[in-house]
Amino acid sequence: MQIEFHGAAGGEVTGSCHLVEAAGHRVLLDCGMIQGSREAEARNLAPFDFDAASIDALVLSHAHIDHIGRVPLLVKRGFRGPIWAQRATCDLLPIMLLDAASLAEQAAERANNDRARGEPEIRPLYTREDVEATRKRLRPLPYHAWQTILPGVTLRLHDAGHILGSSIVELREEGAAPRTLVFSGDVGMRGTPILRDPEAPPAADLLLMESTYGDRDHKERLATVAELGSIFDEAREDGGNVVIPAFAVGRSQELLYWFAAHYEDWNLERWRIFLDSPMAAKVMGVYDRHEELFDAEAAKVWRGRLRPFALPNLRVAETVEDSKAINRLHGGAIIVAGSGMANGGRVRHHLANNLARRGAHVVFVGYQAHGTLGRLLVDGVRRVRLFGDDIEVRARIHTVGGLSAHADQHGLLEWYGAGASRPPVVLVHGEDPARSVLASELHRRHGIEVTLSRPGMRRAI
Structure with a gap:
């Protein structure tokens, strides 16, 4: 061989x-x-x-x-x-x-x-x-x-x-x-x-x-989950949106799982939650067809009162018009969008609309490869170019490593x-x-x- x-x-x-x-x-x-x-x-x-x-x-x-x-x-x-x-x-x-x-x-x-x-x-x-x-x-x-x-x-x-x-x-x-x-x-x-x-x-x-x-080594998972909750609290006080670049398979579904598990103690009812990824929406259907692969805790959550893919204030942006409508919101929105390294996909539009806002928060929850927009932001770049515009980075950038897949x-x-x-x-x-x-x-x-x-x-x- x-x-x-x-x-x-x-x-x-x-x-x-x-x-x-x-x-x-x-x-x-x-x-x-x-x-x-x-x-x-x-x-x-x-x-x-x-x-x-x-x-x-x-x-x-x-x-x-x-x-x-x-x-x-x-x-x-x-x-x-x-x-x-x-x-x-x-x-x-x-x-x-x-x-x-x-x-x-x-x-x-x-x-x-x-x-x-x-x-x-x-x-x-x-x-x-x-x-x-x-x-x-x-x-x-x-x-x-x-x-x-x-x-x-x-x-x-x-x-x-x-x-x-x-x-x-x-x-x-x-x-x-x-x-x-x-x-x-x-x-x-x-x-x-x-x-x-x-x-x-x-x-x-x-x-x-x-x-x-x-x-x-990653940050301990419970500490990571607590960090996510504190970011949402800070963002609520700052009055801005939270943008989370996330891969359509895996990370998006895990985030929704945590949102369901901590819906009340993170006061998520105060937010409008958007999954802006038609691909992630289709992937959720695959997850629902393969519950035999879930662990025991997830199987219990899926039978619970708050199902991760059916949160009361979750909206899935299917169309381009749905996505554009999110960008009219200057605060109170948690936006989970692809791609996870911000090198493509709808998240780039949300970053273009939020990076220059001091009250906004951007949360990276996965690996950022060299050369990607995500890596530049994680490394502290102060200005980026998106869709032909130079944008000053005023939003707070967070790296939450404990959610890595x-x-x-x-x-x-x-x-x-x-x-x-x-x-x-x-x-x-x-x-x-x-x-x-x-x-x-x-x-x-x-x-x-x-x-x-x-x-x-x-x-x-």
Whole structure:
């Protein structure tokens, strides 16, 4: 078995993509979008470092766009194999990719309107038709069931506790001397609302492990929840809005869960709450169809008086007109909108309308990659440019790290330590020095070999 690294492999946390050769076949693990600066995102247009038509099967760890965002491009460029993923991931994937295709089409249209005479026409990365072709290749799987995906290659998925349907991938090359590769995908935090805790890694000959927060621990969750409540109190006194950039899958639903759980002690009845993300609204339907994946506490909440997706003062902004109407409110609104790193989506309009207001508060509740607007704001930039305007940042910026969907350093070390074996590790999906710090800790505690992946690097097991 050979593994070759092609994405989220050189000190980056987006663009997850790893090629496995096993039993004479080629299996791709994830095919994610590269996110961040304009220069980083331009790399999505580049040819793959492998022939898409040569890939026999694709396995997806979960439905976040940095893990699935280039799958339609793979299909467009010749991939004709099956796409294996957990059942909930298969339900989420078309929602995520149709949104990405729509954004790509709109961006191409704007670019073509602005291009000079004689310049070549800009084509979108992929279209909605490409997404439909992708959807037809999906092969849904439950957790824990072995599946032969190619002759001599079997697959089993385990719950990663990151988002609904997120999976730890166990890939086995059968034969006289079987070899097992485990890919962590993104490992969730223990105690994350709605989701079950991540399962321990199965025995493996090699473990590909994410390292997003390899150099730090999150704030304790109860302290984080208390911090959120205090932000709402301060914002109410300041008279402004609260803008929360949030991913449509996972973070938006978790926020609504906390709103329901603390509706009275946070005095949320005094606020107008908006979920400004048509995609997040569709995702809520997927959550409702997969309550079998909820933890026991979430199942209890869903049967309670205040259901997270049906709060009395929650409004879902479906249309552009609904979204524009929110921006007429200068105070008293909690606005949860995509995207989570503020690099696209409706949240940019809400930031454009609130960043210059001293009474406004902006709350970041997830990882902010280098080059994104979210990272600039978290790092304290005092002026940003949005929709052609220079905007002075007068709003208060908060980073609430305890709501991260990723395990922190302690969680990652605990997860590895709970495994059925002590395999060598290749760290992926992490910036430097985060993964360097995690590598040192893993070696110090377990004496194992730890390698930092690099694009094009090959590893045999």
